[in-house]
Amino acid sequence: MKNLLVILLLCASSYVLAQSADEQQIKKIYDASLTEGKGYDWLNYLSNQIGGRLSGSVQAQQAVEYTKRQLDSLGLDRVWLQPVMVPKWVRGVPEFAYIETRPGLTTNVPICALGGSVATPDGGLKANVIEVQSFEELEALGTDRVRGKIVFYNRPMDPTLISTFEAYGGCVNQRYSGAEQAAKYGAAGVIVRSMNLRLDDYPHTGSMNYGDTPVTQRIPAAAISTNGAELLSTTLKLNPNIQFYFNQNCKQLPDVESYNVIGEITGSEYPNEVMIVGGHLDSWDLGDGSHDDGAGCVQSMDVLHLLKKTGYQPKRTLRVVLFMNEENGLRGGNKYAEVAKKKSENHIFALESDAGGFTPRGFSFDCSDENFKKIETWKTLFEPYLIHMFVRGGSGADVGPLKNENIVLSGLRPDSQRYFDHHHAENDTFEHVNKRELQLGAATMTSLIYLVDKYGFTQPIKVKG
Structure with a gap:
């Protein structure tokens, strides 16, 4: 019994010494x-x-x-x-965008091209807008309602999630694959709400991918600031016939x-x-x-x-x-x-x-x-x-x-x-x-x-x- 006690005391003292050495090194x-x-x-x-x-x-x-x-x-x-x-x-010259509520009446909004996107046509792209929250909603709309329009992905990061990376993961697919999915239904372009929990005027870029979309069918994709997304969404509710214009000159080399x-x-x-x-x-x-x-x-x-x-x-x-x-x-x-x-x-x-x-x-x-x-x-x-x-x-x-x-x-x-x-x-x-x-x-x-x-x-x- 005495030997066992000695062994236990030696083990305990060795552990304390190891802890002490580690504490000292970390300090x-x-x-x-x-x-x-x-x-x-x-x-x-x-x-x-x-x-x-x-x-x-x-x-x-x-x-x-x-x-x-x-x-x-x-x-x-x-x-x-x-x-x-x-x-x-390469991004090229700074991007430019506006919301047009009626001919000649426009409001500029901050955007930036998503990394890997193609450019807009020369002179930019202007079209009607359709807002969606998910790929399932896009699929339900179908080609007849999407063709020729700009798809506006407006699913925000979930503010109730304490892990902001989890919130990011819950909506980043619309940025990464949004253009690939919208192109299947004949969309002319894509605008994506920035991955940002606060409301501000900074558009957030990030990578996107066209998947198997043929080069000739790839459509331009840009991020819009969260303030810009709120304005575009509210304006669409008041007038679904507004148009959105954006111009970007990015290029893949x-x-x-x-x-x-x-x-x-x-x-x-x-x-x-x-x-x-x-x-x-x-x-x-x-x-x-x-x-x-x-x-x-x-x-x-x-x-x-x-x-x-x-x-x-x-x-x-x-x-x-x-x-x-x-x-x-x-x-x-x-x-x-x-x-x-x-x-x-x-x-x-x-x-x-x-x-x-x-x-x-x-x-x-x-x-x-x-x-x-x-x-x-x-x-x-x-x-x-x-x-x-x-x-x-x-x-x-x-x-x-x-x-x-x-x-x-x-x-x-x-x-x-x-x-x-x-x-x-x-x-x-x-x-x-x-x-x-x-x-x-x-x-x-x-x-x-x-x-x-x-x-x-x-x-x-x-x-x-």
Whole structure:
């Protein structure tokens, strides 16, 4: 009995010592991030000296060169560029639109072309409008009532959903596939309510896809601001015969070569076990992409900087990956996974930050039950920093292609209530990023990477068939 008691006391003291060491290291990480973090300065340059970084643009290439230089300056074991072919869509001159209630009586409304859309005919497009809330409603109207008209998709984000990403997911299909569906019924064009929970005058762009629609049958698609959508809907109720005019000059050009930017610290004990942390370097062109996803990129770069700053040498190989072309193609994420598979690399963990630079709340994890139970034991280490959310769920678009039975995927989950005020819009700019919130996010990510590196994960047992 006495021996058993001694063993229990030794185990308990070992656990307390481990907790204490982890608490001390995590405190060092947060202190370093809040006093010596580099992310905010990196983001300042990306946003204000380079600007919006649409795939295939000059600015995207400038961002590749700039972030590679910064990673080179950190003294990593290796920094390289991974080539990837990306689409090149250009917006052209600013879009213009108005509501015409009777000949000569017009009201201008803010719009922007959706990424991947074709242009309007020369001189613009003017037609009657039909408002719908869903594809099912469009189908019920049929070709006779839709042909030659502009389809106006006006399903708003659900304000009752506390998870704004869930609200976004509930209506984004009208943006992505709205033109494809409307073209089946002979529509002349598409206008989509912006994915935004507040009422303002900023139209929000985003990717769209024509599916199998022949090139000659593709119709122009644009987003309208939420204030503009409210005005158009109200005006339609008063007079269903109004016309809507819009003009856009966007164009799809041939693919061009770009790059994922990768930096690496080689593991001291298990170099063949790879952890990655990253965000996407490309952005839309209306703002400067500070929240989406400049913030995620600089936080990910800062993870490596903070580990070096606190004197921690990872046991496993750690890479930062700045993915190209998440917004309109996911080519960078797919290319990274393709190369990793060809090289038979053993990725055990991937963490993505692509939800803005707001106050961190926790993480979501895509993993086995056993590994999630292990992760939950770390939760108390984050509670002093008000990180309380460890949940099962999705991770991130760019790390998703790495998914297999071995890897644990994770996404940083900041407070999301203001994210869609800026998402894909002109006001996604540097002044809307709070330095302290950004640095807290970088420290939170670094702390999780530290724990994964120190304790690892349980690998599934492979049963021979």
